[in-house]
Amino acid sequence: MADPVRQPIASMARAGAYNRHSGLQHANLHSALPLWEEAVGTIAANSQGLVRIVDYGASQGRNSLLPMGTAIDLVRDHNGQRALEIIHTDLPSNDYTSLFGLLATESDSYLAGRRDVFPMAVGRSYFEQILPSDSVDLGWSSNALHWLSHNPVNVADHGWAVYSNSVLAREAVDDVLAQDLLNFLRARSRELRVGGRLVCQFMGRGGDRHGFEWMAGHFWATLLDLRREGLLDDDDTFMATSPSAGRSLEQLKAPFEQGLLPDLSVVHVSCVRSPDPFWDAYRETGDAEAFGFQWASMMCAANGPNFLAQIGRDRDPERLMKELRTRLATRLAADPQQSVSYLALLSIRKGS
Numbered sequence: 001m002a003d004p005v006r007q008p009i010a011s012m013a014r015a016g017a018y019n020r021h022s023g024l025q026h027a028n029l030h031s032a033l034p035l036w037e038e039a040v041g042t043i044a045a046n047s048q049g050l051v052r053i054v055d056y057g058a059s060q061g062r063n064s065l066l067p068m069g070t071a072i073d074l075v076r077d078h079n080g081q082r083a084l085e086i087i088h089t090d091l092p093s094n095d096y097t098s099l100f101g102l103l104a105t106e107s108d109s110y111l112a113g114r115r116d117v118f119p120m121a122v123g124r125s126y127f128e129q130i131l132p133s134d135s136v137d138l139g140w141s142s143n144a145l146h147w148l149s150h151n152p153v154n155v156a157d158h159g160w161a162v163y164s165n166s167v168l169a170r171e172a173v174d175d176v177l178a179q180d181l182l183n184f185l186r187a188r189s190r191e192l193r194v195g196g197r198l199v200c201q202f203m204g205r206g207g208d209r210h211g212f213e214w215m216a217g218h219f220w221a222t223l224l225d226l227r228r229e230g231l232l233d234d235d236d237t238f239m240a241t242s243p244s245a246g247r248s249l250e251q252l253k254a255p256f257e258q259g260l261l262p263d264l265s266v267v268h269v270s271c272v273r274s275p276d277p278f279w280d281a282y283r284e285t286g287d288a289e290a291f292g293f294q295w296a297s298m299m300c301a302a303n304g305p306n307f308l309a310q311i312g313r314d315r316d317p318e319r320l321m322k323e324l325r326t327r328l329a330t331r332l333a334a335d336p337q338q339s340v341s342y343l344a345l346l347s348i349r350k351g352s
Contacts, residue, residue: 025298026063027275028343029142032201033070035268035347036140039197040071043137044078046195051075051084052137054191056126056184056200057144058088061099067140069110072117083116089130092123125149127180129187136191139198145184145344146203151243152176156234159220162210162245173245181247182255185348189263192350197267203246204271204342210246211274211341218335219299222328223307231323232311239310242303247344268347279338292333300325 043051053071055064068086075082088099103109103119111117124130126141127149152172155164161173188198205211223240226232232240249271255261278298282291300321307324308317 025143025302026066027277029063029067029201030275031272031343032142032199032345033067035345036067036199037070037074039199039267039347040074040138041078043195043197044075044082047137048079049082051082052135053084053086054131054136054139055086055088056139056141056188057147058090058094058099058121059144060095061088061102063142064088064140065102065106065108065110067142069108069114071138071140072110072114076114081116083118086110086117086119087122087131088119089122089124089126091125094123096121096123126187127183129190131191133190134193136188137193137196139188139192139196139200141198141200141202144202145181145200146244146246148173148176148243148245149180149183150176151241154238154241156238158216159223159237159240160216160242160245163213163216163220174251177245177247177251178254181251182260185255185261185264188348189261189350194351196350198346198348198350200344200346202344203244204274204344205246205248205251206271206340206342207248209340212246212339214337215295215299215332215339215341218331219303219328222324222331225327226320226323231320232315236311236315240307241310242306244303246342249344252344252346263350264348265351266347267349268345270345271342272345274339274341274343276339276341279336282336288333288336289329291336292329292331295332296325296329299328 053068055068058064072084075084090096099121100119103111106112111119122130126144152175153161153169155161155166155169157166158164161169164170192198203212223232223237227234227237249269252269252271253266256264256266278291278294281294282288304321304324308321311320
């Protein structure tokens with residue numbers, strides 16, 4: 001059986017699929033926009049010359065358009081002549097073709113109607129330093145840091161180890177979450193210039209529950225349906241453990257309180273309730289089938305690639321993904337609920 005530690009983490013569904021089905025992620029990032037606007041305004045008012053912005057975990061770019069466009073306009077409010085360099089980073093396997101196609105052709109691209117804005121990309125993990133030291137003015141990351149650098153453990157009783165009955169499995173996930181956050185922030189501490197700012201939004205964790213149990217439970221139940229029908233076997237469902245989990249407020253604060261990040265200071269840290277745009281639409285329309293389709297499409301675009309990367313090589317991935325999406329949508333349409341989940345919000349500054 002494959003060692004989960006050695007399995008690479010997959011990027012989002014390709015060919016623009018994640019762009020088309022990331023409405024939840026787009027709703028999530030709005031929670032961080034006030035923090036982003038404050039950070040950008042501070043940099044715009046207290047610096048000169050080229051502004052370098054780094055978008056950590058950009059995926060296919062759809063959810064980068066609003067924050068990057070906002071940053072450009074706020075900088076230009078202070079100085080209409082300043083040039084901006086925007087660097088999108090993600091894994092080497094990311095769908096950069098969709099990203100740059102979006103920037104070149106979409107009417108809401110942050111390039112549309114704006115001059116002296118220079119986009120580029122780096123295909124490396126943000127758990128390491130990927131840009132020169134003291135070179136970054138602003139960093140942004142949305143809907144990304146809940147993905148682990150590697151999957152520390154597979155479990156047989158759920159699709160996410162953080163929901164497993166095994167205490168050891170949950171502790172293994174928390175250990176990786178802690179080290180990943182520390183590695184990410186240490187890398188940003190080197191890259192940011194003194195006075196530079198970083199704003200992050202990703203999956204949080206509630207005080208008495210993790211959150212997202214309803215959706216994760218239906219996803220796991222759908223995998224078990226596929227196993228019962230012979231489309232998957234025991235090894236497939238065991239290896240399908242997703243490498244993601246939320247962090248609690250205490251976990252977010254820990255590396256700062258322990259003095260592990262002496263060059264960084266916290267401007268803001270919180271965990272807040274996540275929006276649920278699919279539920280909002282369902283309440284207006286009463287269309288349970290559309291509700292199920294939206295949730296299932298988002299889950300398959302975000303989690304499907306990691307699932308497919310772990311299953312037996314004799315499986316038909318296109319058929320499995322179609323079956324998973326269709327069956328999950330049917331399950332959700334029969335049990336429409338408002339999702340209870342949380343967002344972690346973090347704004348930091350380099351220097352005292």
